[in-house]
Amino acid sequence: MSTPSEAGHDRFEPGLSTIVDERRQLINLAYRLLGSLAEAEDAVQETYTRWYAMSRQRREAVESPGAWLTTVAGRICLDVLGSARARRERYVGAWIPEPLPDRTEWISGRAGGGAAASTDPADRITLDESVNMAFLVVLESMTPAERVAFVLHDVFRYPFADIARIVGRTPAACRQLASSARRRVRAAHTPVVPSAGQAGVVRDFKEAWEAKDIKALVGLLDPGATMTADGGGLVGTVLRPVEGGEAIARYLVHIADKAPGLTLLERTVNGRPGLVAQHSGVTVTVAAFSLNGGRITRIWAVRNPEKLRPWTEDGPG
Numbered sequence: 001m002s003t004p005s006e007a008g009h010d011r012f013e014p015g016l017s018t019i020v021d022e023r024r025q026l027i028n029l030a031y032r033l034l035g036s037l038a039e040a041e042d043a044v045q046e047t048y049t050r051w052y053a054m055s056r057q058r059r060e061a062v063e064s065p066g067a068w069l070t071t072v073a074g075r076i077c078l079d080v081l082g083s084a085r086a087r088r089e090r091y092v093g094a095w096i097p098e099p100l101p102d103r104t105e106w107i108s109g110r111a112g113g114g115a116a117a118s119t120d121p122a123d124r125i126t127l128d129e130s131v132n133m134a135f136l137v138v139l140e141s142m143t144p145a146e147r148v149a150f151v152l153h154d155v156f157r158y159p160f161a162d163i164a165r166i167v168g169r170t171p172a173a174c175r176q177l178a179s180s181a182r183r184r185v186r187a188a189h190t191p192v193v194p195s196a197g198q199a200g201v202v203r204d205f206k207e208a209w210e211a212k213d214i215k216a217l218v219g220l221l222d223p224g225a226t227m228t229a230d231g232g233g234l235v236g237t238v239l240r241p242v243e244g245g246e247a248i249a250r251y252l253v254h255i256a257d258k259a260p261g262l263t264l265l266e267r268t269v270n271g272r273p274g275l276v277a278q279h280s281g282v283t284v285t286v287a288a289f290s291l292n293g294g295r296i297t298r299i300w301a302v303r304n305p306e307k308l309r310p311w312t313e314d315g316p317g
Contacts, residue, residue, distance in 0.1 A: 022066050026073045031048045031125050032151045033077040034084070035097030035136050037310070043080060047073040067162070074148060074166035081144035092233025094241065096300045097136040098307040099286040102268035132272050133288035133300050134190040141188075142181050149174045150181030193291045199266070199273040201296060202289055206264045206275055211252045214246075221245030222295040232304035235284070238276055248299065276311060283311040 026047060029128035030040035047069055051059065062068045078244060088095045129135060130151075139147050145167050152158040152166070153174070160171040160178075167174055201220060208216035227248045242248050264286075265276045269288045276287040286308060290298035302308065 018130070022069050025066070026069060028126055029070065029151070029156060030073055030077055031100075032130060032139070033074075033134070034080055034149060035140060036124070037100065037309075038306075039080060039084075039099050043073055043076045069157075071162075071166050074163075078144055078148050078167065081147060085144070093237065093239040094138070094228045094230050096228060096230035096302050097133065097140065097270075098286060099131055099269050099274075099302050099311070100131065100271075101310055104242060104269070128271060129192060131270050132192075133270050134188070134290040135185075136270070137300065138185050138188045138190065141184055145169070146177045146181040146184075148273065149177035150185075153178045154182065158244075181190075189292075190211065190290060191292055195273060197294070198289065198291055201291055201294065202273045202275060203266060205289075205296060206266060209252050209256060210264060212251055212256050214249045217249035217252060218245050220296055221248055222292065222297045225295075225297050225299070227251070227299040227301065229301040230304050230307070233308060234305055235303050237301070237303050253279070283308055286311055291305075 023044060026044045027040055030043045031037055034043065035041050050072055051065075059065075104282075111118065114276040125131060138306065139151070142150065149163050150169055152163045153160060160174045163174045164171045167177070169177070205217065205220050208220060223245050224243075225245045225248055227238075229237040229242075238251070242251050259279060261279060263278045267274055267276045267286075269275075269286055272288065274289060275285075275287040276283055278285070284303060286302045287301075288300045289296055305312070
């Protein structure tokens with residue numbers, strides 16, 4: 001397996017240049033596989049720990065360092081996905097992938113200090129359609145092996161022969177895994193709405209919410225719309241999805257009544273127009289949207305503070 005960034009690398013002792021060149025690729029891969037920036041960074045850190053745990057002689061013998069790093073990172077993510085299933089069964093309420101800000105709207109680095117913490121994750125995650133919230137939620141419905149095979153092949157264009165070494169199955173089996181995953185994506189019916197069109201609907205939604213205008217909110221929501229919230233048991237929120245446009249509108253107005261002084265900001269969430277809610281200058285909710293036919297069909301509201309670390313300081317108003 002080879003990656004484009006390997007061109008020109010020193011074949012004998014890959015050093016800092018390999019780490020710099022490959023890290024972004026690995027973070028991009030791990031975030032799509034895991035749906036969590038924190039878990040993705042941990043997986044990539046573990047990948048490099050294993051690289052440097054080898055002797056210099058063994059590292060020099062690796063023909064393609066980028067391929068080695070990708071293979072190890074993929075296997076680590078596969079293991080994490082397996083254990084994550086059990087953890088998420090115990091998770092309080094719904095589990096939603098961790099939302100990412102846009103680099104031009106970046107608010108703060110991850111907690112913990114150091115050079116990596118001050119780096120905008122949007123500089124490391126390519127914000128294309130494969131990280132929009134609707135797509136990531138579909139990925140959550142896949143088995144770990146389906147997800148790895150699909151993301152590596154359909155998003156990163158790795159051949160099935162290479163994927164087989166990561167997943168531990170035959171290339172033919174990996175092809176079937178990717179095909180099954182593709183059917184899940186098609187069944188989800190998540191049409192891509194131009195950003196400008198979605199931004200206008202989200203702006204109208206924000207204004208209607210601020211005005212507590214139930215009729216206007218209902219008009220912007222599909223009658224069969226669903227709102228899912230993720231508090232992780234750490235903050236108060238609904239534990240089950242709110243279904244139906246009118247029920248969502250009434251719930252949102254109820255929230256506005258309970259939290260006076262809530263400030264809504266238009267922000268890019270995972271590459272798509274979304275909203276950030278702040279209370280007393282602190283981000284308390286990041287909302288992503290999916291639209292169809294000019295109306296909102298899905299709202300994902302992330303309230304778990306552990307998933308809002310990149311959003312927790314005041315951003316531009």
